[in-house]
Amino acid sequence: DAGVTQSPTHLIKTRGQQVTLRCSPKSGHDTVSWYQQALGQGPQFIFQYYEEEERQRGNFPDRFSGHQFPNYSSELNVNALLLGDSALYLCASETGPATQYFGPGTRLTVL
Amino acid sequence: AQSVTQLDSQVPVFEEAPVELRCNYSSSVSVYLFWYVQYPNQGLQLLLKYLSGSTLVKGINGFEAEFNKSQTSFHLRKPSVHISDTAEYFCAVRTPGGSYIPTFGRGTSLIVHP
Numbered sequence: 001d002a003g004v005t006q007s008p009t010h011l012i013k014t015r016g017q018q019v020t021l022r023c024s025p026k027s028g029h030d031t032v033s034w035y036q037q038a039l040g041q042g043p044q045f046i047f048q049y050y051e052e053e054e055r056q057r058g059n060f061p062d063r064f065s066g067h068q069f070p071n072y073s074s075e076l077n078v079n080a081l082l083l084g085d086s087a088l089y090l091c092a093s094e095t096g097p098a099t100q101y102f103g104p105g106t107r108l109t110v111l
Numbered sequence: 112a113q114s115v116t117q118l119d120s121q122v123p124v125f126e127e128a129p130v131e132l133r134c135n136y137s138s139s140v141s142v143y144l145f146w147y148v149q150y151p152n153q154g155l156q157l158l159l160k161y162l163s164g165s166t167l168v169k170g171i172n173g174f175e176a177e178f179n180k181s182q183t184s185f186h187l188r189k190p191s192v193h194i195s196d197t198a199e200y201f202c203a204v205r206t207p208g209g210s211y212i213p214t215f216g217r218g219t220s221l222i223v224h225p
Binding site: 004006040041042043044045048056058090092099100101102103104105107 | 115145147152153154155156157160201203212213214215216217218
């Protein structure tokens with residue numbers, strides 16, 4: 001059984017560009033959450049998707065948006081990239097109660 | 112609002128020695144508590160969790176943690192560490208039936224010396 005997978009592994013963008021990150025949840029998991037982990041920090045919750053709807057959102061601007069597909073996979077989109085968006089972006093899936101399984105992350109560098 | 116404080120940013124220890132990584136939380140309601148480990152350039156792996164029941168929770172790789180409601184703590188312990196335990200450890204809290212938004216601590220770097 002494959003765990004949570006994310007693509008790409010690494011990404012380099014310049015300020016102002018847009019980026020799309022992808023996540024495939026663990027088999028049978030219908031809920032996907034996205035986190036931003038800056039260097040030396042704990043993960044910060046961005047948002048959570050369930051049944052193709054955004055269920056909860058953390059304290060992130062509208063430049064951060066997402067989508068969940070009928071097969072439960074998900075995308076994270078970030079527009080108008082800033083230098084401060086450089087981080088490890090983690091995807092986690094779950095089917096309750098409360099236990100999340102994390103993917104390996106996508107390392108985004110904004111120059 | 113909930114919050115998590117990991118009291119030590121870095122814990123150096125010699126191989127085969129015991130270790131304790133401290134975690135305190137703040138919440139006005141009951142909580143779920145978690146410990147995750149993150150190896151370099153990897154995602155987070157669940158070590159153990161407390162949802163309800165016994166306050167002593169055993170996890171993978173010989174780790175255990177004790178939920179102390181009166182002290183609002185959930186400290187992680189291992190009686191004898193290995194070099195391979197060198198990693199970043201994160202404590203997290205979630206509110207059952209609440210907003211589902213988990214809060215993570217800033218992490219504790221465990222450094223095991225030979």
